[in-house]
Amino acid sequence: MLTRARKILVRATNWIGDSVMTLPALEQLKIAFPEAHITVLLRAWVKPIYEAHPAVDQIIVYEKEDGLKRIHQLTKIIKRLKKEGFDTAVLFQNAFEAALIGFFSGARLRVGLDSDMRRLFLTHPVKRKKQHHIKNYLDIVSALGVKTEEKAPVLYLKESHILEADNLLKDLGIDKRQFLVGFSPGAAYGSAKRWPADSFAQIAKKAIKSWNAKVLLFGSKKETDICRQIQQKVGKDVIDLCGKLELGTAMGVIKRCDMFLSNDSGLMHVASALGIPTIGIFGSTDPELTGPKGSFSYTIKSNISCSPCFKRECPKNLECLYSISPDQVWEKMEEIRNEACSILRQRRNYK
16 A cells, blocks of 8 residues: 655665666655655765755765764764654665664654564565666565556756866867767776776777777776776876766766766766666676666676676686677677767767
């Protein structure tokens, strides 16, 4: 039976990719309860994913501290949530603390995955299934009696982030007609998800030579080494933006890309949700669970028997990733460019 939610608390996930994958569920939650006021509780670094989303009415940033400060911060945030008067808590974050916050927020209905001993604090526990993460997030919303359907995530950008991106590219001397290929060669989870830097470099050389492209490198400060390696191997037509952009600005720049090549990472999902032709390279993880879902999104994965292993570090010399050749990836990129050319011509007025 459909609940009569009026004030909904949504606890967002802490990872960029997972946050993007929650967007179809968030969208359908708002459609089911158009009059409800939806507040998203989140960590600061994923805020740009939700700031311009039409389903979001309010954002509360929750910064976690260490030691005794963490207890103080948790008490403080619970006190604030109680004052808000939420009747429903939708917990996308799969952590014990999220269920605890939902319980003490005072929300009468609390729905989320039932793992990590969370069932005690939930009125609507949902069993996690071995299926795409987007479906698991939709199942959480379905538990409230909402009819849902699987859709690709759609990401909305603030005008200020678009302007920041335009100004950055202008300062870099990049014309709006320039063909841009974005790379996300890192992966926060671990090295078992990272295609070799030399392979990315070979693709960059092909894109520059064959398409007269500029290649933009994206990532966090922790991924600067791999981006630096690629830039040094290729040269001036590769622009290293790794660790230099806030997420909102990075999303604005990715929106200007014509194609995006990535490991299984958060920015892969960002590019896909922005409608950019995207290729995700998978090693230790499974595209059936976390692959991008955009209209022009594709995945490449080897048939190595030990993959997916879901390990952070590979005990077998990254055989699953080294078996994916640059020629194989480049062939797919050429194919995608041909398939997407009408869209690109319309967007960039190509002839």
